[in-house]
Structure formats: structure tokens, C-alpha cells
Amino acid sequence: MSLxxxxxxxxxxGAILLGGGYVILPIMINEFVDKRKLVSHDDIVDYFALAQxxxxxxxxxxxxxxxxxxxxxxxxxxxxxxxxxxxxxCIVLLASIIGSLTExxxxxxxxxxxxxxxxxxxxxxxxxxxxxxQRGIFFYTIFILxxxxxxxxxxxxxxxxxxxxxxxxxxxxxxEAKK
Amino acid sequence: xxxxxxxxxxxxxxxxxxxxxxxxxxxxYHISQVYNWYTLDELTQMVAVASIxxxxxxxxxxxxxxxxxxxxxxxxxxxxxxxxxxxFLVIIVSKLLRKFSDNFYxxxxxxxxxxxxxxxLTSVAIGLLKPEIHDIKALVLxxxxxxxxxxxxxxxxxxxLIAAIIGVLSALAGKTGLFSLLAS
Numbered sequence: 001m002s003l004x005x006x007x008x009x010x011x012x013x014g015a016i017l018l019g020g021g022y023v024i025l026p027i028m029i030n031e032f033v034d035k036r037k038l039v040s041h042d043d044i045v046d047y048f049a050l051a052q053x054x055x056x057x058x059x060x061x062x063x064x065x066x067x068x069x070x071x072x073x074x075x076x077x078x079x080x081x082x083x084x085x086x087x088x089x090c091i092v093l094l095a096s097i098i099g100s101l102t103e104x105x106x107x108x109x110x111x112x113x114x115x116x117x118x119x120x121x122x123x124x125x126x127x128x129x130x131x132x133x134q135r136g137i138f139f140y141t142i143f144i145l146x147x148x149x150x151x152x153x154x155x156x157x158x159x160x161x162x163x164x165x166x167x168x169x170x171x172x173x174x175x176e177a178k179k
Numbered sequence: 180x181x182x183x184x185x186x187x188x189x190x191x192x193x194x195x196x197x198x199x200x201x202x203x204x205x206x207x208y209h210i211s212q213v214y215n216w217y218t219l220d221e222l223t224q225m226v227a228v229a230s231i232x233x234x235x236x237x238x239x240x241x242x243x244x245x246x247x248x249x250x251x252x253x254x255x256x257x258x259x260x261x262x263x264x265x266x267f268l269v270i271i272v273s274k275l276l277r278k279f280s281d282n283f284y285x286x287x288x289x290x291x292x293x294x295x296x297x298x299x300l301t302s303v304a305i306g307l308l309k310p311e312i313h314d315i316k317a318l319v320l321x322x323x324x325x326x327x328x329x330x331x332x333x334x335x336x337x338x339x340l341i342a343a344i345i346g347v348l349s350a351l352a353g354k355t356g357l358f359s360l361l362a363s
Binding site for chain 2: 014015016017018024046049050052053054055056057058059060061064065068069073076077080083084086087088090091092094095096098105106108109110111112113114115116117118119120121122123124125126127129130132133134138139140141142143144145146147150151156157158160161164165167168169172173176
């Protein structure tokens with residue numbers, strides 16, 4: 001498969017990808033396992049798990065894993081550029097016209113509603129993350145400490161992540177050594 | 180100069196955000212407070228537009244934030260900067276694959292990052308709710324959406340479209356004086 005072909009496939013995937021990052025799995029299985037038989041089902045599921053455990057955007061990570069599998073380093077770069085190609089132009093277009101629309105009172109109304117929806121969505125995302133985690137004393141402690149660090153001590157997100165990752169991994173290491 | 184900051188901020192987001200597109204919001208929230216690139220209102224607008232357009236939400240929102248901060252070149256820079264850390268990691272991890280996910284430190288790190296991500300996003304929810312406290316209508320709308328979908332979260336598209344329609348209707352009602360008519 002040529003890099004150009006790879007680019008086109010990921011451009012298509014980027015264009016039909018709507019909703020949360022979790023819809024990417026069925027789309028990728030359909031495209032690379034069922035239709036083209038380029039990647040095995042097991043590999044795709046592995047990539048999905050890995051994509052979630054790496055930092056960054058799940059859908060982009062997964063695209064890069066598949067790109068790398070098919071065409072090495074440049075395959076990963078191509079997949080990265082392909083999957084963001086259509087969304088990029090879509091956003092650029094919308095962002096440049098939205099300013100002139102906000103004068104309209106109906107659009108203002110819509111944006112007001114949308115602002116409320118985003119807050120509700122964030123709360124629901126927290127709940128979803130919460131449900132998907134194994135919750136024990138470790139989870140609750142780190143969660144509460146994170147909130148305190150951000151809200152009371154006003155640490156930045158990155159300071160918070162670095163601090164508690166060190167504490168968390170250190171704690172796990174000590175707990176493991178005691179076993 | 181702004182390009183340098185933009186690149187660095189979004190590179191950090193790509194390096195430190197875990198758990199899907201909405202996990203990038205705490206960083207964008209932090210940026211809105213440190214730099215004057217966009218306001219909080221514009222941030223919720225960005226998240227909404229990013230959720231209803233095709234493509235990964237976390238990337239879309241970076242594109243949008245880049246556009247707001249420094250035009251089209253800024254948006255390309257932010258988008259690429261956010262994916263660069265993953266690109267390097269994917270290439271490294273692809274070579275190690277199984278060894279990576281079985282590694283003790285990697286496993287503990289992932290377990291630690293889950294509660295941290297929950298905390299980060301909770302603090303953003305609190306930060307965004309604060310200015311809404313005086314807007315009773317907005318609070319009712321948020322409450323209704325939460326109660327309605329507490330059991331199972333639907334597609335983000337669904338909430339945003341419904342809320343936009345409600346917003347337009349309420350603007351319409353305000354204009355035609357429907358509420359004052361009903362009240363009289």
C-alpha cells in the first residue's frame with residue numbers, strides 16, 4: 001500500500017468519525033480487518049488498549065499504531081496527517097465564520113444552550129471515567145488530593161499530574177516490595 | 180513568539196492528557212487563565228463545535244484553540260504539536276508492544292492517572308459552573324440533562340443539538356414576549 005493510499009483511507013476515517021473516541025474501534029475493525037484484511041482483529045484490539053494507555057488523543061494514537069504497522073515511521077506520520085485532514089478544514093471554516101454569527105440573538109441563544117450542554121457533558125464524562133475505574137482507597141485518596149491541589153493550592157494541571165504520578169507510582173512500588 | 184508558546188502549550192497537552200478528548204479540557208481551561216488567547220465562554224463554544232464536527236474531539240478543540248489564538252497557521256501548529264508526543268511514543272511502543280503493557284511502572288502509572296484525570300476534569304466542571312450560578316435557566320437545563328442521562332451517557336452530539344434548540348426557543352420566547360404574556 002502506498003503512503004498516498006494510506007493517507008486517503010485515514011482522511012475518510014477522519015471525516016466519518018463523529019462522537020467520542022470510543023467509536024473509533026468499530027470503524028477501524030470495519031476498515032482494516034473486515035474490508036481490507038491488512039491487520040488482524042487481535043492486533044486492532046491491542047492497539048486500542050495501548051492507544052488508551054498512552055497520553056494524547058485515543059483516535060489519533062490508534063491511527064498512528066495502524067499506520068506504523070502498515071508502513072513504519074512514515075506510515076505513522078501519514079496516518080496522523082490523514083485522520084486530522086478533513087476535521088482541520090472543517091474547524092478552520094467554522095471558527096472563521098462563527099464570530100460574525102454571534103451578533104444574531106438566536107445564535108446567542110443557541111450558544112447559551114450549548115454552553116450548558118458542555119458543562120453537563122463534562123460532568124457525565126467524569127462519571128463515566130469514575131465508573132470505568134477500579135475504585136479503592138488508593139483511587140479516592142489520589143482523587144481528593146488532586147482536587148485539593150488544583151482548587152486550593154492552584155497548581156497547574158501538569159504540576160498536579162507530575163506530583164501525584166510520582167507519589168502514586170512510588171506508593172505502588174513500596175506496596176509491591178512489601179508483598 | 181506566540182507560535183512558540185502555542186507549540187509548547189499544545190505539546191504539553193499531547194504529553195500529559197490521558198483518557199480521551201475531554202481530558203484535554205483541563206489544560207485548555209488552564210491556558211485560558213494564563214494567556215489571553217480565548218475567554219471561558221469561547222472555550223465552551225470551542226468544545227461544543229469540536230464535539231459536533233467530524234474528527235477526534237481532542238484534536239478538533241486544539242485546532243479551534245489554535246485558530247482563536249493565532250489564525251490558521253496557529254491552528255496547524257497546535258494540531259500537530261498536540262500529536263507529536265504520541266507520534267514518538269507510538270513508534271517506540273510499537274517496537275516493544277507486549278513488554279510495554281506488562282511493565283510494572285507503566286501499569287502503576289496508568290492506575291494512578293485514572294483518579295488524577297477524574298480530579299482534573301472535576302475541577303474544570305466546578306470552574307465552569309461557578310459563573311453559571313446566577314443563571315437559573317442554565318442551571319435548570321444542566322440539571323435536567325444530568326437527571327435525564329444519569330444512567331447512560333448518550334452521544335455528545337445529542338446533548339449539544341437539544342440544548343441549542345432549547346436556547347433558540349428561549350431566545351424566541353424572550354423576543355415575542357411569550358413569557359410576559361403567560362405571566363400576565
